[in-house]
Amino acid sequence: MIKVVDIVKTYSQKKNPVEALKNVTFDISTGQKVAIVGKSGSGKSTLMHIMSGLDVADSGEIWYDDKNILNLDKLQADKFRSLEMSFIFQNFYVDDTETCYNNVSLPLEIIKYDKKKQDKLVSDALDSVGLLGKRQQKASELSGGERQRLAIARAIVRKPKVLFADEPTGNLDTENGNKIITLLFRQCEKYNTTLIIVTHDIELATRCDKLIYIKDGQVEKITDGVNNA
Amino acid sequence: MRRLDIVNRAVRNLKQARIRTILTSLAISIGAFTICLSFALGNGARDYVTKIVRERGVSDVITVFPYSDSYNSPASYPPPSKIDENGHELEPTSTSHNADNSSSDVKFLTKEDGEKLKEIDGVENVEPTYSLQGRSFTGVDGAQYATRSYIAEDRSMPLVYGVNQDHVFQAGEIAVPENYIEPLGVKSNEELINKKITVTFESWLDKSEKAVNYSREFTIVGVVNKTGGWLGTGIVIISKADEKDICENALCQVASYSVKVKNGVDFNEVKNKIQSGNQYFAQSMQDHHQELFEAVNVGETGLVLFGLLIILASIFGIINTQYISVLERKRQIGMMKALGVRSKDVSKLFRYEACAIGFFGAMFGSVLAFILTLFSPQISNAIAPTRDGLSLFVFDFPKTLLLILSLMVVGILAGYFPARKASKLNPIDALRDI
Numbered sequence: 001m002i003k004v005v006d007i008v009k010t011y012s013q014k015k016n017p018v019e020a021l022k023n024v025t026f027d028i029s030t031g032q033k034v035a036i037v038g039k040s041g042s043g044k045s046t047l048m049h050i051m052s053g054l055d056v057a058d059s060g061e062i063w064y065d066d067k068n069i070l071n072l073d074k075l076q077a078d079k080f081r082s083l084e085m086s087f088i089f090q091n092f093y094v095d096d097t098e099t100c101y102n103n104v105s106l107p108l109e110i111i112k113y114d115k116k117k118q119d120k121l122v123s124d125a126l127d128s129v130g131l132l133g134k135r136q137q138k139a140s141e142l143s144g145g146e147r148q149r150l151a152i153a154r155a156i157v158r159k160p161k162v163l164f165a166d167e168p169t170g171n172l173d174t175e176n177g178n179k180i181i182t183l184l185f186r187q188c189e190k191y192n193t194t195l196i197i198v199t200h201d202i203e204l205a206t207r208c209d210k211l212i213y214i215k216d217g218q219v220e221k222i223t224d225g226v227n228n229a
Numbered sequence: 230m231r232r233l234d235i236v237n238r239a240v241r242n243l244k245q246a247r248i249r250t251i252l253t254s255l256a257i258s259i260g261a262f263t264i265c266l267s268f269a270l271g272n273g274a275r276d277y278v279t280k281i282v283r284e285r286g287v288s289d290v291i292t293v294f295p296y297s298d299s300y301n302s303p304a305s306y307p308p309p310s311k312i313d314e315n316g317h318e319l320e321p322t323s324t325s326h327n328a329d330n331s332s333s334d335v336k337f338l339t340k341e342d343g344e345k346l347k348e349i350d351g352v353e354n355v356e357p358t359y360s361l362q363g364r365s366f367t368g369v370d371g372a373q374y375a376t377r378s379y380i381a382e383d384r385s386m387p388l389v390y391g392v393n394q395d396h397v398f399q400a401g402e403i404a405v406p407e408n409y410i411e412p413l414g415v416k417s418n419e420e421l422i423n424k425k426i427t428v429t430f431e432s433w434l435d436k437s438e439k440a441v442n443y444s445r446e447f448t449i450v451g452v453v454n455k456t457g458g459w460l461g462t463g464i465v466i467i468s469k470a471d472e473k474d475i476c477e478n479a480l481c482q483v484a485s486y487s488v489k490v491k492n493g494v495d496f497n498e499v500k501n502k503i504q505s506g507n508q509y510f511a512q513s514m515q516d517h518h519q520e521l522f523e524a525v526n527v528g529e530t531g532l533v534l535f536g537l538l539i540i541l542a543s544i545f546g547i548i549n550t551q552y553i554s555v556l557e558r559k560r561q562i563g564m565m566k567a568l569g570v571r572s573k574d575v576s577k578l579f580r581y582e583a584c585a586i587g588f589f590g591a592m593f594g595s596v597l598a599f600i601l602t603l604f605s606p607q608i609s610n611a612i613a614p615t616r617d618g619l620s621l622f623v624f625d626f627p628k629t630l631l632l633i634l635s636l637m638v639v640g641i642l643a644g645y646f647p648a649r650k651a652s653k654l655n656p657i658d659a660l661r662d663i
Contacts, residue, residue: 049657052567054566054567054656054657055657074572075571078566078569078570078571078572079569079571080569081567081568081569082568082569082570083569085569086568087564087567087568089564089660091560093560093561093563093564093660095561095564097241097242097245098238098241102238102241106565106568107568107569109230109231109234110230110568110569110570110574111569112230112231154568
């Protein structure tokens with residue numbers, strides 16, 4: 001269970017403070033697929049950054065079960081993120097200089113995972129996104145869709161409790177985007193991972209269990225997606 | 230992250246930027262090469278000095294001279310010139326030795342000095358060394374011709390006629406330079422052989438004392454190349470027996486004593502005892518060894534400093550390369566941080582990359598220097614063909630290993646600021662690449 005309570009975030013820009021988030025509050029159940037929807041500049045990415053511990057709020061609480069991550073220091077937040085969360089970005093952010101294997105093994109290296117078991121986990125993750133045959137291929141040699149599949153493999157390899165996806169289909173065509181979302185949903189269901197997608201794509205958002213609409217830094221409304229409709 | 234994982238990622242990153250890595254490493258390798266070669270050259274020179282010192286004398290012997298403010302010895306040997314009865318040159322040459330010893334303050338030792346030295350604690354035995362000074366020889370015209378240094382038989386002297394170099398000179402035998410032909414009224418080396426020559430020797434005494442002269446007749450048995458050997462021109466060879474007899478009995482002068490130190494006795498202690506009282510001046514091969522070593526060390530240090538300057542310049546190359554790398558990989562850094570990589574691990578990644586650049590540069594320079602030292606015999610032979618056994622470069626493995634480690638540390642230090650910048654990047658800003 002994730003609880004977001006009264007989150008306030010203000011950016012100071014040359015003596016003109018901008019309120020990015022104003023008393024944002026909502027709950028997400030374990031294993032739910034949630035879309036945070038809003039226009040560009042609405043504050044949805046800021047909310048995702050605060051929820052993942054990458055950024056800090058001015059006030060409020062973010063509870064992961066019984067742990068408020070806003071009370072964690074930087075080192076504890078890094079550790080919590082490396083153990084409990086993962087990310088998928090619009091621009092994939094796979095390491096083009098590395099092989100598929102080395103890209104996917106990074107999250108396991110971060111948590112110092114047993115080297116002997118690492119190979120199986122990486123292979124399983126690559127297999128689940130259909131890239132096992134390209135495990136020694138450089139990420140730079142992959143197509144856009146394949147790179148995002150690689151990013152998914154990297155995100156799921158250590159079976160995180162929460163997966164944040166920031167516009168995961170933003171750089172893909174419709175066909176590839178649908179394939180990626182289907183794959184992402186399937187993987188999250190498989191491991192009961194809570195999926196939080198930040199998007200302005202309503203069609204994608206409605207495939208989630210819950211839609212949280214953010215407007216001008218505030219929760220405008222919360223609705224159920226097609227799965228719950 | 231595990232250190233090994235970070236190292237692996239650092240090496241892979243460097244491989245990706247291969248050209249940049251090679252170019253940055255090359256700058257360091259030039260410095261490493263210079264320093265390695267300096268070490269090798271220093272070793273070669275020290276080995277050669279040691280070899281020469283061993284060849285020239287034994288290391289447990291102290292040579293004792295009479296104490297003097299200055300020690301003057303004849304330095305050049307022009308052809309003989311006529312002298313008058315007072316010993317003055319009739320046709321003086323600018324560099325010739327004046328047979329009048331009034332300007333010399335060279336002193337000699339006596340038999341009593343030898344006895345004194347024997348009584349010093351730690352001395353095993355004492356052997357005299359003579360320095361025979363010729364004054365003149367009588368020419369065919371009855372005039373006296375200035376003559377030069379005399380040495381007892383020496384196998385290294387280039388005998389060009391008469392007896393060969395293996396000849397053991399007997400009492401009364403002498404070998405003279407080729408340029409004695411004219412004063413002795415003959416036309417060739419052949420005619421010099423078996424000719425009688427009367428030589429007058431003299432003692433080197435203090436200004437206040439009067440020179441003692443002593444004449445003796447010899448039979449010429451050999452002719453020495455007028456260009457001489459390592460002592461220069463004008464060397465005359467006589468037998469050891471004559472040398473001892475003339476020096477000890479006629480002129481009463483011993484140039485120096487060779488003092489052998491007992492095994493297990495502190496060499497320097499004995500030397501200090503000899504020198505106490507300012508009566509004697511003691512010198513050993515170890516002193517020469519030390520002096521030459523110091524000269525070599527100065528040269529080596531100069532070259533090493535030059536290499537260090539090159540490395541100092543290349544440090545800026547590493548810093549620049551790593552800064553560019555941080556800017557190019559901002560998104561990668563942001564992604565890694567988002568996934569939970571700690572700032573200090575990001576910092577380590579960049580420091581290890583800088584360390585690896587230092588390592589590659591050091592290795593490349595060292596290997597290049599090592600390869601060059603493999604050709605040391607050929608290079609030495611080309612530079613100094615007469616120096617048999619000279620090895621110009623002797624590769625120094627321990628120092629090279631230390632150099633490689635040092636350059637790795639230098640790399641880490643050079644990578645400090647870029648690594649700090651990388652570790653302090655805000656992951657959100659880095660992901661947005663702003």
